[in-house]
Amino acid sequence: MVSINKNIMRTVLLASYILLIALIVSALSGIFSYLNTGADRSKMLHTEIAKVEQYLPKMTWETLNNEGRPMDKENLNALQNDYLDAWYVKQIAYKTNKTAGIKDYYTEHARENLFEYIELNKKQNITIEATTLKHNPKLEFFSEDGQLAVLTDKDVKEYKRVFKNDSLVYETTEISTYKVVFLLEDGFWRIRHMVKENEKDNTDIPQTSPLNNFKIKGINYYPQATPWKMFGDDFSADTINKDFKIIKNAGLNSIRIFIQYEDFGKATIDYNKVSKLLKTLDIAEANNLKVILTLFDFYGNYSIMDWTLNQRHAEKIVLAVKNHKALLAYDIKNEPNLDFESRGKDNVIAWLENMIVLVKSIDEKHPITIGWSNTESATILKDKVDFISFHYYEDLEVLNDEVKHLKKLLPNKPLVMQEFGLSSYRGLWKPFGSTEEDQANYHKKIQEIIAKNNLQFMSWTLYDFVEIPKEVVGRLPWKKRVQGNFGFINQKGETKPAFKYINTIE
Structure with a gap:
């Protein structure tokens, strides 16, 4: 044992x-x-807030012609990345009043002032939400030993919101020039010195000509089999061409289509989807239809820290379509006022205003609107948009008065009733809903109001739909069934009685 x-x-x-x-x-x-x-920088620097597709302001470098040693592309990319990371961590620090990441992007001398500023804000309960939207750097000097670099960053566009005790006290958009000195430490460019040299007023881009005298008589469009998934794997040019012929033969002249932010790749952009979008515009042009392109569908964040990503997305979409003959206008966002309560009205409006400026800076030709969900919000940013768009699903008895009131408030702006309609669903989930005859009477009456007020219009929508994504109205079956029956053509492909009133009554 x-x-x-x-x-x-x-x-x-x-x-x-x-x-x-x-x-x-x-x-x-x-x-x-x-x-x-x-070494892996993310592990060596112990920072969790370094830029990883989180911060992409527009960067436009001047031609390299600096004093000292010539800078190669690899070093320039490293300098740019570290410079943008420095901006990003500083903005995070000012928002949170925490100093995480500062030491990784600023030398000991430079971060002393930042630490003092953050501590002072913390004591006074001040926080700053900020971002830069555009940089125009010029490399002035790169030392022979490769350890020091100097750049001038001209006309940096900065947006800032200052809060004290959680209340907004100041909001501004600044255009400034910075002189920046970098030292190479541990293989990374850190800011040694950063001075704002001058500041000038920010000026918005002038208004474009509203719609170029084009009078909108249109409809919101999704293919019947792929609503809200128009540019997916089941994209069909033949189906779209057939539908556009129906729309054109009905006497309409325009359609409104939607670009979903995540579906199109967010900041990086899925160019396969862009190709399908351009094909759709080609088909519209072939059928003599104009297109209002609604951006940022299903997007609802508006965080200042995401603005640069949003703007790179919009920039790439607008650059791709701006010269197409079928394009009529841009709708910056569908029903953004529905996000006022959850995201903050000031946040949403600031995002919209800056997006308008961005789109106009890329395309000065095509007009811009915002698809407000009601008449009450339609006057917001009225001086920034080129025409006013509102949706109407309320009582028709007061529509005439609502339109007259808007015309009084906005005497020099074209009005477009951009969405309206009535579901013809009456069944298990809504036994007292409207019938197809009720729907026809609705469209007859609303077209009479449209004609009386010389309104421009885009109805909702060509087809009844079988499948409604949960992102549209949620998962509740009674909401889905109602949403699926707004069309002028039923699920069998037959025109409903309302189709007689798809266009203006002459």
Whole structure:
């Protein structure tokens, strides 16, 4: 028995020895590998807020013609990345009044002032939400030893909101020029000195000509089989062409289509989807239809820290379509006022205003609107948009008065009733809903009001739909069924009685 216990003890000791040797070898191997492959910056700097597709302001470098040593592309990219990271971590620090990440992007001398400023704001309960939207850097000097760089960043566009005790006290958009000195430390460019040299007023881009005298008589469009998934794998040019012929033959001249932010790749853009969008515009042009392009569908964040990502998305979409003959106008956002309560009215309006300026800076030709969900919000940013768009699903008895009131408030702006309609669903989930005859009477009456007030219009929508994504009205079946029956054409492809009133009554 004693002999057996000794054997067990020897076995345990031997196994423990082998395991210890294995652990030591593994540790030595890891150290050797680290020394031979170089350090991972994210692990070395211990920062969780470094820019990883989180901060993409527009960067336009002047041609390199600096004093000192010529700078190669690799060093320039490293300098740019570290410079933008420095801006980003500073903005996070000012928003949170925490100093995480500052030491990774500013030298010891430079971060002293930042720490003092953050501490002062913290004591006074002041926070700052800010972002830069555009940079125009010029490399002035790069030292022979490659350890020092100087740049001038001209006309930096900054947006700031200052809060005290959680209340907004100041909001501004500034255009400033900065002189920045960098030192290369531990293989990374850190800011040694940063001075704002001058500041000038921000000027908005002038208004474009509203609609170029084009009178909108149109409809919101999705293919029947792929509503809210128009540019997906089941994209069909033949289906769209057939539908556009129906729309044109009905006497309409325009359609409104939607670009979903995430579906189109957010800041990076899915150019396969863009190709399908351009094909859709080609089909519209072939059928002599104009297109209002609604951007940022299903987007609802508006965070200042995401503005640069949103703007890179819009920039790429607008650059792709701005010269197309079928394009009539841009709708910046569908029903953004529905996000006022959850996201903050000031946040949403500031986002919209800056997006309008961005789109107009890329395309000065095509007019811009915002698809407000009601008449009450239609006057917001009235001086920034080129025509006023509102949606109307309320009582028709007061529509005439609502339109007259809007015309009084906005005497020099074209009005477009951009969405309106009535569901013809009456069934299990809504036994007292409207019938197809009720829907026809609704469209007859609303077209009479449209004609009386010389309104421009875009009805909702060509087809009844079988599938309604949960993102549209949620998961409740009674909401989905109602939403699926606003069309002028039913699920069997037959025109409903309302189709007679799809266009203005002459």
